[in-house]
Amino acid sequence: MQHLILSLSPTSVPGTLVTNTVLVGGVALLHVLFATFLIGSCTLVALSEGISMVTKDERHERLARSLVHAWGYIFSTGAAIAIFFVVFVLVGMWGRFFVSFQQFTFWVWFFEALTFVGEIVLLYTLYANWERLRAYRLARLGMVLLLNIDQWFQMFLIDVIASQMLTPTVQGATDNISYMLQFLNPTNLPLTIHRTIGNIAWAGALVALVSAFQYLRVTRREEAPALVPRQRSVVRALGAMPEGELVRERNREAAYWDWAGQWGMLFAFGLTIIQIWVGYSYAKEIQLHSLDSWYQMMYGWISNIFLAQFAGLGLIFIFGVAYFWQRLKAAGQHTVARRHQIALILLILLWLFGIQPAWFAGSYPDIVAAHLAKPFWDGGLEDPFGFFFPWKVMVLIADLLIALYALWSYIRARVRTPMTMGQATRSSQRLLIGMAVVVGLMMLIMGIIRESSRSPYLVNQNITISHQVILQQPAPNIPLSQRPIGP
Amino acid sequence: MRDRTVGSEVPVPAEPEEKGDFIGLVPAPIVGPFRRSWAWFDDRTGITGLLYKGLYEAVPKQGGWAYTLGSATLVVIIVQFFTGIFLLLDYVPSVTNAYSSLLYLRTDDLFGDWIRGIHLWGAYVLMLLIGVHALRTFISASYKKPRELNWISGVMLFFLVLAMAITGAMLPWDQAAYWTATVVTNIPHYLPVIGNGVRTLWRGGNFVGPVTLTRTFALHIWVLPALLLGLIGGHLYLLRRHGEFGSWVNYRTTTDNPAREIAERIRHAEPPYPTRGTEPLYSVPSETVDFFPDQLFKDTVVSLVLVVFIFVMGLISGAPLDGPANPATLTYVPTPEWFYLPLDQLLVFFPTQLVGFGVFVIVGIGATLMLALPFIDRNPDRHPIRRPDVLVPAFFFIGTVIYLALLGVNRLYNL
Ligand code: HEM
Numbered sequence: 001m002q003h004l005i006l007s008l009s010p011t012s013v014p015g016t017l018v019t020n021t022v023l024v025g026g027v028a029l030l031h032v033l034f035a036t037f038l039i040g041s042c043t044l045v046a047l048s049e050g051i052s053m054v055t056k057d058e059r060h061e062r063l064a065r066s067l068v069h070a071w072g073y074i075f076s077t078g079a080a081i082a083i084f085f086v087v088f089v090l091v092g093m094w095g096r097f098f099v100s101f102q103q104f105t106f107w108v109w110f111f112e113a114l115t116f117v118g119e120i121v122l123l124y125t126l127y128a129n130w131e132r133l134r135a136y137r138l139a140r141l142g143m144v145l146l147l148n149i150d151q152w153f154q155m156f157l158i159d160v161i162a163s164q165m166l167t168p169t170v171q172g173a174t175d176n177i178s179y180m181l182q183f184l185n186p187t188n189l190p191l192t193i194h195r196t197i198g199n200i201a202w203a204g205a206l207v208a209l210v211s212a213f214q215y216l217r218v219t220r221r222e223e224a225p226a227l228v229p230r231q232r233s234v235v236r237a238l239g240a241m242p243e244g245e246l247v248r249e250r251n252r253e254a255a256y257w258d259w260a261g262q263w264g265m266l267f268a269f270g271l272t273i274i275q276i277w278v279g280y281s282y283a284k285e286i287q288l289h290s291l292d293s294w295y296q297m298m299y300g301w302i303s304n305i306f307l308a309q310f311a312g313l314g315l316i317f318i319f320g321v322a323y324f325w326q327r328l329k330a331a332g333q334h335t336v337a338r339r340h341q342i343a344l345i346l347l348i349l350l351w352l353f354g355i356q357p358a359w360f361a362g363s364y365p366d367i368v369a370a371h372l373a374k375p376f377w378d379g380g381l382e383d384p385f386g387f388f389f390p391w392k393v394m395v396l397i398a399d400l401l402i403a404l405y406a407l408w409s410y411i412r413a414r415v416r417t418p419m420t421m422g423q424a425t426r427s428s429q430r431l432l433i434g435m436a437v438v439v440g441l442m443m444l445i446m447g448i449i450r451e452s453s454r455s456p457y458l459v460n461q462n463i464t465i466s467h468q469v470i471l472q473q474p475a476p477n478i479p480l481s482q483r484p485i486g487p
Numbered sequence: 488m489r490d491r492t493v494g495s496e497v498p499v500p501a502e503p504e505e506k507g508d509f510i511g512l513v514p515a516p517i518v519g520p521f522r523r524s525w526a527w528f529d530d531r532t533g534i535t536g537l538l539y540k541g542l543y544e545a546v547p548k549q550g551g552w553a554y555t556l557g558s559a560t561l562v563v564i565i566v567q568f569f570t571g572i573f574l575l576l577d578y579v580p581s582v583t584n585a586y587s588s589l590l591y592l593r594t595d596d597l598f599g600d601w602i603r604g605i606h607l608w609g610a611y612v613l614m615l616l617i618g619v620h621a622l623r624t625f626i627s628a629s630y631k632k633p634r635e636l637n638w639i640s641g642v643m644l645f646f647l648v649l650a651m652a653i654t655g656a657m658l659p660w661d662q663a664a665y666w667t668a669t670v671v672t673n674i675p676h677y678l679p680v681i682g683n684g685v686r687t688l689w690r691g692g693n694f695v696g697p698v699t700l701t702r703t704f705a706l707h708i709w710v711l712p713a714l715l716l717g718l719i720g721g722h723l724y725l726l727r728r729h730g731e732f733g734s735w736v737n738y739r740t741t742t743d744n745p746a747r748e749i750a751e752r753i754r755h756a757e758p759p760y761p762t763r764g765t766e767p768l769y770s771v772p773s774e775t776v777d778f779f780p781d782q783l784f785k786d787t788v789v790s791l792v793l794v795v796f797i798f799v800m801g802l803i804s805g806a807p808l809d810g811p812a813n814p815a816t817l818t819y820v821p822t823p824e825w826f827y828l829p830l831d832q833l834l835v836f837f838p839t840q841l842v843g844f845g846v847f848v849i850v851g852i853g854a855t856l857m858l859a860l861p862f863i864d865r866n867p868d869r870h871p872i873r874r875p876d877v878l879v880p881a882f883f884f885i886g887t888v889i890y891l892a893l894l895g896v897n898r899l900y901n902l
Contacts, residue, residue: 054872186901189893274883277836281894284836289901390840397844404880412876416866 020093021465027085029447033202034078036195036443039151040203041067044267046144053137059259063207065130072127075119096467097458101161107179108160115154122147155199156192163188165459166450167289186289190282197271197278198446202439204267209436211261212429218253219426255422261432262327262424266407268439269320272313273403276396286453290460293453298388299364305449307357310392312442314351317403319435321347324410326428331420336413343406347399354395358386542779546731547772551782553627554731555789556620561719562790563613566797567651570606571708578658580704582697585660586811593808604801610652612797614826617645625860625881628869629733635861637729640722642857647715649826654707656824660700665812666821668695668703674834677843695814731782735869737772820902828895829888835898853884 045064052060090098102109122143126133133140160182167187287294296302321344328337360381361367367381374380385391413419456464518525529535546554577592577599579585592599621641624630630638657668672695675685691698740748752773776782813819823831830850837845856863864877871878 051872184897184900186897189897193890270879274886277887278890281836281890285894285898288898389838393838393841397849404883408876408880411879415868415873415876 017466024089024093025448025451027081027089028451029444031078031081031085032447033440033443034074034081036199036202037206038071038074038078039155039196040199040201041071041207042144042148042151043200044203044207044264046141046148048263049137049141049144053141059256062256063260063263067207068126068130071123075123075127079116094458094465097463100463101165101459105161105164105182108157108182112154112157112161115150115157118150119147119154122150152196155195159188159192159195160185162450163191166286166293166454168460168462187282187285190278190285194275194278194282197274198443201268201271201275202443204264204271205436205439207264208261208268208432209264211257211264212432212436215254215257215261215424215429216426218250218257251422255420258424259421261429265320265323265432265435266411268435269316269403270407272316272320272439273400273407276313276400280393280396290454293460296455297449297453301363302449302452303363304357305445305452307355309442309445309449311351311355312438312445314347314354314395314399315438316435316442317399317406318344318347318351319431319438321403321406323428323431323435324406326425326431327419328410328413330423330425330428331417333413333417333419336409339409340406343402346402350395350398350402353385354392354399356383356386358383358388542777542783544727544730544778545775546778546782547734547737548774548776548781549736549772550627550734551776551785552789553623553734554782555786556616556623557726558786559790559793560613560616560620561723563609563616563793563797564715564719566609566794567606567613568712570602570609571712573602574606575708580658580701582660582700582812585658585700586808589659589661589808600805601802604805605797606655606801607806608797608800608804610655611825612793613648614652616793617648621645622885624733626871626878627734627736628871628874630861631733631864631867631869632861634725634729634733637722637725637733638861639858640718640725642854644715644718644722646854647711647718651707651711651715652824652826654703654711657700657703658707659808660812661809662812662816662819663807663809663821665695665814666819667823668699670821670823672699674846677846679843682843732772735871738869739773741773822899823895825892825896829891832891832895832898856880856884 045067048060048064048067051057052064086098126140126143126147130140133143163185164182167185283294283297286297297306321340325337325340325344328334328340358364359367359373360376360383361370361372364373367373370381372379372381375382375384454460456466458465458467525535574592577588577596579588589603592603624638624641653667653671657664657671672686672689675689676682678685687693689699689702690696691702738749742748830846833845833849834842860877864874866874866876868874
């Protein structure tokens, strides 16, 4: 019977190279948005739960509870996408790559699968029993920490795979390389740190986004009399809730969402500051170890997407500092607010300077080919002020210092003079939404940059995307007797 | 306070009886013959009183293990001084003889190689200890009023120890030392205006050569240690002046009237510690123990474990010696010591145009912020959870340093 299966020609996979690449990328990115939120929010839950245990702050307890409740939906959806991704998309479209790659990274996948078991056990237990486990808070926190460890490990393992594709340890010899070398491949460390930080920032951004929407909902003027979500129908039906109680409830809700939005945004903003140079160090390792990919990112067509990424980064800081400014103003802290206003102006100016393209064409090789690689004032298509070295690096350093200052002075103002929650302006909440959208877009753009920078390779210098097409064609008709049996 | 009986043959040390006579702890047959000499000596120097003062100081009951880090740092520094003196018995500070003098020490001198190993491992442990000690005083908010100068002298000690490490690394004049000297003495030239002058001064010319070694040697064995000793003295004096009460756990109160609770504690505190009212509202831990034997016991345990570790590692791992310095090699890749990896990695990251900026502005800002910390954070709150305005930026800073070090390791691994 095994002979029969060998004699079958693989049927062709529907779609073309382009459509399949887009499908693979699309599903992967979708999965990433879910998985990263899950990992990041797990850290936020541990923090909030820990803080609420020390300080008895009910807001932290509520935030942790809501996030854990969200996990049930998010994990199941994200996991379903992941399974679909591996089983149908990867094996179906890029089977050749996936199977061969899976073979030499076998144990990485194996442990990756084990972490899923751990995740399922812990996450669903917490999700289904969060309230019941409140009687054993320390044990519950312990489980959250375990889940964190499990998920970090999970991410670390998948990073081994991802970084291995970009900077394979031994170029050109993917089989028989040691697992130690795989773990310590040049970009695994920066990628892991980059993603760990990014996940928490992304989770923070989503918390800010949801809170901002809720705050806007709660404080909508025309809705004011019937704002409490579950009591709305009750109020309408019976008119049962006294007006004063309703307003108090509304204010409580507004205070909570104002606080939660700010809490989430502090993570999104603060951790993005670190990303500046963690990302930089990541790019540096790519430059040192996969120069072609680096060249594509910095000088090829992807450089345009990279520029969009650069612009997005600046926007996060702009939205963030604008939020700080608005929030401090609303709290009556005018001196500090003014400092943030100045920081905001500086950030905008830096942003405008930083988003200049370095050449007015699709890519650098284009202007070289056209013999126009000279400054535009000499009749060329080059814009020397748009180059990464030193100008954009200087913008990044200045952004970093200003953002760090803004974050520090905001936290300090908050610590020195307690802020009454619930007085945020509605426009400040729109800034939070704007920031969260930019963070989300950057997550997607980042994926596109990394995956396309290897093009045409899937594993750099080892296997190309077009190798997959071979599977899509019927195998040559080798007589049965000449076919190899077994591997 | 001294209660001496005029004309009596045996002066009686007159410290509070309930503290116990620590000389009495030593078995009589041992101490007996020395009693009279001790009395004579004490009469001239007041040593007993000093020892009492030193040993029976009140220290907080809580957190004793965390306070062992400072004394362990001191002990390891002392180990460094002693092993350093032994190394000096062989070492010749000249480019022609430094390397061969170490070869001699290695092969012909009994224990020579072990001593070198101890000196190196001592340096490693010292770096780690000083970092952890600084971290503990930072997290526990010990740098706050009135201990600002404890902190500042500490930071300066930290810089001095770093300087000791880097100058020491250049002395063997093997390949590693030579190329470290080349890279490190080059760093000052990134400074604007005076940069080239400083480099020339250190190198004794445009290039690394004989004078570079002599000057670095002078720094390592005389200039820096003198500063180090002076500063340690100051650091310890300040510690005694304000008491070992900087940590936030000592300020914890249990009633809802903290001011009153602390006022009560001050009223019941033992003289002469805690401090003489420099900090009326915050000065006394709820419970204290005597430095001797409680704290000293813990200090001894930790220091002993570390010293044994250093001795063992010095023996089994020792200190490496490359081939002799060869300025003509082109292939040698200098690998910095682990505690310099963060700085080295910064050098790798900054594009040539910005190295000066990167090294001096970024590192300069970091150093200044560290020194100025007690003046930036003047909020009297000491509990870590109520100090996010300093802990968050510090988290950035520490995270950055650790990440740079890890990147450095990863980079060296993938060379
Ligand atoms: C040669 C290096 C050093 C030596 C020998 C040393 C020694 C000591 C000793 C013996 C103590 C008392 C025990 C303890 O709290 O651990 C102490 C306390 C202290 N040290 Fe250091 N230290 C050194 C470096 C540093 C550094 C680098 C810092 C900070 C950057 C620092 C800041 C402090 C502070 C603030 C205290 C007071 C702690 C309190 O009262 O709670 N020291 N030091």
